[in-house]
Amino acid sequence: MVVCFGLLFAAVLNAAEPIASAPPSSIAISTGNMSLNSILELARKNNPEIQAARHAWAAAENVPEQARALDDPTLGISRMLTKAGVQTTEGPMMDQFSISQKIPFWGKRALRGQAASLAAGVAYQAFRAKSLEIMDRAVRAYYGLYFLDKTADILAEQQSVLNRFSRSAIRKYAVGKAPETEALRAQVELAKIENDLVTAEEEQQSARARLNALLDRSALAPLGRPQRPDSPIFRWDETAWSRQALTQRPEILALEALKNKNAVERRLAIRNYFPDLTLGYQYSEIGGGTTNIPYDGRDVQALTFGLDLPIWLGKENAALRQSRENLAASRSGLAAMIDQTGYEVDDLCVKADTAARLFKLYQDAVLPQAQAALDSSQSSYEVGKTSFLSLLDSERSLLSFELDQERHRVDFEIDIADLERVSGGPLSAAGGKK
Numbered sequence: 001m002v003v004c005f006g007l008l009f010a011a012v013l014n015a016a017e018p019i020a021s022a023p024p025s026s027i028a029i030s031t032g033n034m035s036l037n038s039i040l041e042l043a044r045k046n047n048p049e050i051q052a053a054r055h056a057w058a059a060a061e062n063v064p065e066q067a068r069a070l071d072d073p074t075l076g077i078s079r080m081l082t083k084a085g086v087q088t089t090e091g092p093m094m095d096q097f098s099i100s101q102k103i104p105f106w107g108k109r110a111l112r113g114q115a116a117s118l119a120a121g122v123a124y125q126a127f128r129a130k131s132l133e134i135m136d137r138a139v140r141a142y143y144g145l146y147f148l149d150k151t152a153d154i155l156a157e158q159q160s161v162l163n164r165f166s167r168s169a170i171r172k173y174a175v176g177k178a179p180e181t182e183a184l185r186a187q188v189e190l191a192k193i194e195n196d197l198v199t200a201e202e203e204q205q206s207a208r209a210r211l212n213a214l215l216d217r218s219a220l221a222p223l224g225r226p227q228r229p230d231s232p233i234f235r236w237d238e239t240a241w242s243r244q245a246l247t248q249r250p251e252i253l254a255l256e257a258l259k260n261k262n263a264v265e266r267r268l269a270i271r272n273y274f275p276d277l278t279l280g281y282q283y284s285e286i287g288g289g290t291t292n293i294p295y296d297g298r299d300v301q302a303l304t305f306g307l308d309l310p311i312w313l314g315k316e317n318a319a320l321r322q323s324r325e326n327l328a329a330s331r332s333g334l335a336a337m338i339d340q341t342g343y344e345v346d347d348l349c350v351k352a353d354t355a356a357r358l359f360k361l362y363q364d365a366v367l368p369q370a371q372a373a374l375d376s377s378q379s380s381y382e383v384g385k386t387s388f389l390s391l392l393d394s395e396r397s398l399l400s401f402e403l404d405q406e407r408h409r410v411d412f413e414i415d416i417a418d419l420e421r422v423s424g425g426p427l428s429a430a431g432g433k434k
Helices: 002-013 036-046 048-061 063-068 108-174 180-214 238-248 250-271 314-382 388-422
Strands: 074-078 086-088 091-103 277-286 300-307
Touching (some): 063 108, 091 300
Antiparallel strands (some): 086 091
């Protein structure tokens, strides 16, 4: 699991590279045993939600340049409709040409660009968060399918055992050593196992469709068999993981970037009280030969200067109040996410540790004892020292314990995946799975 998330994290950090540089997507997962690593790689490349977040981040990266840019200059042309034009002391004014450029007050463009860059940082962290979320969901779907496959295997094995019990009950009934109810009860138990198998097969189809959807494949696309994960062994280092989560979790980094963006926008709201400038150049064409003065017909040139007058302050006041509230909201949201992260790390550590300990308990004690109890009950039943009901109870207990053990195995893998998602990437070397 740590290796898989390590590959994902490295891919996320280098996501700015063209998609063409990624490994080929033709990963063999349709037959045989499919690895979790191949599923995660295919989900990272093909999942539409990840791609949408990637494009949103790429779009946001193009905003800062726009925000820092000057407005386009304005070109003006005036054509006199009267034949003589407007008469000046140097002759009639004919055509006029002008160009002007609006220049924001000092610092506004830089602040706009800074705010847009921080917004792009928020989009990047949203992309990271979505990638980790999809990887987590893929792990859940993968091990959910594994559990259902294993459930079907266990049920099929128990069906074989019950068939043997049924034949034994029928033989004993045929020779008058057991009542007919025992043979009927065995058939009822077989029918129940058959019903459970049908249910498991239906759930397997749903699980495959769910996993295929994460991979952007057809719901009916063939999938291989998930590989069995190793026996869970957990090393606890909650302090290191909490520190890692606070520095790497994308939701926290996104809220920090949002808080900084709102702080910049508050500075920009204050700067908007200052006027913008407009500089221009004007050229006027003067007709010649109409006066006797030395400057007859000389064209006129002028520089123009304009200044905005922010005297209607309602808009600026409202924008400043809005920026203050946005900044306060982002600070509160960041504090809440930090608190939530601390709780999630602690909760997931407890869950993973509990799942690993329960798996070991079932492996070392519960299952061997349940198997021994079933073997003893079967031997006793064959010689008539115990009832068929006691034999069935032993068989049910073993089935339940085998399913519980696999559930603890799967729960551990899912808890580790959740912990890596909350921590923003693979767990530090100080702890995790051995």
